Structure formats: C-alpha cells, structure tokens
Amino acid sequence: MFEYPRSHFKIFVCISLALLLLTTPAVSSGMVILTNDNIITVDGKTLKSGNFRGVLYDGTTIYYITADGIFSVDDRVKIDIKGAVQVGPSHVLAGNKVYKIQNGRAIALSTISPTMRSISVRNDYVIGIDGGQVVCYQDSSVIWSIFTPAESIKVSADFLAVFTTQTQLFNISNPRYVKLERFYPAYEDYAYFSGYHAFSDGSRIHIYKGASKLSVTFPYRGPLFSDGTNLYSGNTVIGPDLTQRTLNYNVRYVLPTTVQPEFLAQGTTTTGTDQPRQQQSQGAQSVTQGTVTMPTRPAQTTQTQQEQTKPQEQTKEITQEVVKPEERQPVSKTPKLYELVWRVNLNDEILGKPAVKGDTAYVATLRGNVFAINSGRILWNFKTNFVVVGHVTVGKHIYVVCWDDTVYALDDDGKLKWKLKLDGDISNGAAWDGYNLYVVTDNGTVYIIRDNTTSATIVSTYKTASLPVIPPSISVSGKVFVVDGLGNLWREKTVSSHVGKIRNLPVISENPQPGALLGFNLVDEYGTIYRVIPMEKETIIQRDKVTFLSFSEEVQDAVLGRKNIYVLTSSGKLYVIDRSSKKILFTDTVAKAKYISVSDGYLFVFGSDVSCYYVADEPSGLWNSIYGNALNWNAALR
DSSP, rough: OOOOOOHHHHHHHHHHHHHHTTTTTOOOEEEEEEEEEEEEEESSSSESSOSSEEEEEEEOOOEETTTTEEETSSSEEEOOOOTEEEEEEEEEEEEEEEEEEEEEEEEEEOOOOOOOOEEEETTTTTEEEEESEEEEEEETEEEEEEEOOSSSSEEEEEEEEEESSSSEEEESSOOOOOOOEEEOOOOOOEEETTTEEEEEOOEEEEEETTTTEEEEEEEOSSSSEEESOOOOEEEEEEEETTTEEEEESOOOOOEEESSSOOOOOOEEEEEESSSSSGGSSSTOOOOEETTEEEOOOOOOOHHHHHHHHHHHHHHTSSSOOOOOOOOOOEEEEEEETTTTEEEOOHHHHHHHSOEETTEEEEOOOOOOOEEEEEEEEEEEEEEEESSSOSOOEEEEEEEEEESEEEEEHHHHHSEEEEEEEESSSSSSEEOOSSSSEEEOOSEEEEEEEEOOOSSEEEEEEOOOOSSSOOEEEETTOOOEEEETTTTEEEEEEEEEEEESSSSSOEOOOEEEEEOOOEEEEETTTTTTTEEEEEEOOOOOEEEEEEEEEEEEOOEEEEEEEEEEEEEEEETSSEEEEEETTTEEEEEOOOOOEEEEEEETTEEEEEESSSEEEEEEEEEEEEBBBTTTTOOOOOOOOO
C-alpha cells in the first residue's frame, strides 16, 4: 500500500489546522454561554443543565440563577436572593436593590427607583430608564440622567445605545461622565464587537464602522450579545472577519470569565448577505412578528443523560453553604470640594436663564419644555405651547413666559395653576418682588400682575417702546425700570436716560445701576459694584472701578458667593476664584454652557447639559446674580 512520506503528512496537518483557524471566528480569552437548557463552555461542554434565569461570574466561580436563589455550578454555595434578575455579568436585581456577586458574597450595590426598567450595570454604575429619562445610579444616588422618550436601552462594552426615533450612541468608557458619540437611524437592538457597531431593526443586523455603514448585513435571530470579539444572535455567531457560523444551540447570554475556552464546534461557514432572510438555509431559525423559532437540538443518548445526571446525584451529598446578602458600608454623602456631583442631558437648548430654589433647578428650553431637576434626575416636565427664550422666575409659583403670548404659573409639582394671555410675544422673563409679578412684552407693554394662587389679575398696564432688551427691574417701592430696543431707560412711563444695550439693570433701593455696553453689573453685600466690561480683546471685571480680574474672552455669566466669585466664559470655561486673594481655586470646561447659579452649597451650570458641582458656598450680595438672585427675581431686596 502506498503511504505518504511522514514530512508530507506533517505539512498536510499544518495546512489543515491553518485553514480551520482561518475559517473559525476568534473567541475571547474566557467565556461561558447560557442556552435554553444548559450552561456550556464555548467548545460545547456542559457545565450545568437546566433552564436558568441567568449566569454570573464572581471572579472565581460561575453561578446560575433560579427563582429560589443563586447557586454555584457545583451547588456547594447558595446565595439566598429570591426572584433575582440578571442585570450584568456579576450583578442581579431583586426588588429595588442591585447586588454585586463577588468572591462568594452578595453585596447591595445601589437602591434604585422601583419604577426603573431596562436596567444594565457597567463597572458598578446602574443604568436604566425611569420616568422619561435614562438615569445612572452610583451608591444609590443619581449621578446623571438623559431626557428621552426611549422605551429601551442597551449597554455593550463601552457604549450605551438609546432607542428612540433615532438611535443615540453614548460613550460610557467612564460611566460617571456620559458622552454623546453620534446618532444612528432608528434601531431596536445593539452590540459592540471587534471595533464594529452592530444594530438590528428586528429583521436584519446592520454593521457600522464608526459612522460608516457597511454593505454587509446578517439575519437577526435573537438578542445581540458580544464577547468582545464575536457577535451572537440566536443560533448564529459572526466573527471579526464578518463571516457567519451556525451553532447547534441558541445563545441567551454570553458571560466573560477567566476560563480558557476552546474553539467553537465546527459548522457551515457563510458570509453576510443582503438577500432577504427567507433565502437563508432551512437550518437557520426564523423570526416572525417577534417570535423566535428555535433550532431542534439533537436527541441525547441514554448514556449521555446518565453522565449528566450522575454529577447532579453526587452533589446531593455535598453540604451546601447558604450565603445571605450584605448591605454595603454607608458611603459619605458629602461630596469632595468642587466635585461634579451629577449631570443631566436635556436633549434641548436653553436660551433663558434657569432658576434655582434650594437644590432644585427649574429649566425652560427652546422647545417649550419646563423641567424640575433635583439630585441628578428630572422630577417633572411641563410642556408649554411654543418657544421659551426668557428666564424662569420662582416666586409664589414657578413663572415661565412664552412666545405664545402667555405667562404660565406652575406649582412645585409641575401642575398648571393658571395662565394669562398678554398682547404679544414675551422674550424676557418676569420679575417678582414678593407682591406682584412684572412682565414686559416684545410690544413694549408693561403688565403688573397679581397672583391669586389659582388665577391671575392684571393690576395695571402701560406702554413703553418695543423690543425691550432686558427684563423689568423693580425698586424697593415697586417702581418699574425697562430698557427698550434703542437703549432708552424707562422709569415707569417716561424715558429717564439712554444707557445703550446692556445685559442687566441692578436696582439698589430706588437707584438703577446700568452697566457698560453689552456688559452687566453685580452688587455685593456691602453695596460694592462689580462691573463686567467687554473690551476689544478681553473682558475685565472692575471692583469699585478698579480692575479686579481680566479674561481673554467674553464673560457669559457670573455669580457672587460669600467666599468666591464664579465666572463662566463664552467658550464654556468655568472659574471659581477666591474673592479676597483672587486666586483661582478650580476650573473646568462645560461645552455650550450659558448660565451659572449658586444655591445651597452647589454650583449649577446650564447649557446642553445641566451640571452640578459641590462648592460649599452660598450666594451673597444685594444683586449677586445677573437677574438679582438664584430665583431670578430681578428686584431690589426688601
């Protein structure tokens, strides 16, 4: 009989192995897979048989989840958490608590809202949807939120996909600071693998490299999972070379571990296709109206069943350790000085300055939404009928003026108490002196309004000139000052002087304090005026007519605190400066920031996001903010 030389045989084996490696998707350094009826390794070896709720890894041991508790695969340990739902590789949700399974222990990570849903955990940060927003918890406190009508989200690797009329993709490589990556078309599912973004519309899987959509697509056969290298959907796996393989099981979850895996069981290799799904091989499962038809698993022999039953029978003789969940050690609630405590993304633009009462911010947006924000989450949202560009005022109620010619009065729960139609658009927010509300329309009509709790009465009205540039400013006696579009200063019904286009008008007792052209003034507790003066190449801040600070760009907003002065520039640069020494204590950059406020020891920064920093300071002064105070009264203090 003719035989191949031994050297030829070695070459043949090497070539065969090389071809096998080239046509087999790469696999992560360690993982196990949850199927419909097993927990298996990537080479198909069964670790545990049964229909489980999930599979976890605590750093050393693999666990499975049942309704009765969480068990190690050798059944030596039971973690006594009933009704647990998997929300991460080592995290479960039970009730309104998220637990981390680590080194054989279950530690309470966060207590979350009972209405939170679509929950995932990334690096111990709990992310989910609650009340029309995506929220992120750390140590039971919300640290950021995103206003969105999304019904579902998906976390994969360093990315968060938010599914609405568009898909928003956020970078959460550092989950404490969420960053919008880009927009994609509307999809329903997402996973990240081998540098690709995979999205599904419920029928096909679409692959993107950054913002570029590739021509190749694949059939969608179930929820998308990734091990970092490969993409899984139902009974298919797609490798980094974008070739597709069919598995003999359906993937319900992919769990990274430190177990060394072997290659996937061999199967037919196909490439992605743009052909309709029904043209795929008959062995592939189909999705019809959201229902997944599972492939038939080959029948097991009696011997195999006995082999799988035998270890389970043996485990009955093993003493089982029952572990009770632990509460996490209390975390200090006092933030570090100048720490960013939370951030909220409104998905909208702010043109008028928000108001802050205590630790709650009231924000009106260009689209006419009014938000109450506290501790990193949106408490409520009220929708006006049109655009809002003026500031929010908090007095007896929360007052919002709108380009639909209307003043809205909301209570602390966001309920409309009354609304009042005036004679034209209202571009400047209302003033409040504790007794009456003062509004000037774009037509130049001044309204003095009495708030009767559930209704409003116009006390008086008179005309000035049109297109006022700032809100009304109110003296101690209730005198009304308005600056019209030509820069004329009106003292009630008459012009008293020409001040030009200024950004605010502090009133000390009965005396208005107009600032420089396009500038604004603040007044401290001693009556000292801080003048913000735009120059050709810089902006200076004078204190008692002596240069106190200078900046190489326009100053957008500023607030006087007891200890510090807070300055925001046009580029979003934030400064905290000691009022006595003029030393810069802290800086940060906040994209598209427009306004700042200080209240209850916190600094609020408003732009495309609302950010909150701990500064351990309070506003101080007779006119400490551009519109008087954090409530935007725009009135001399009584």
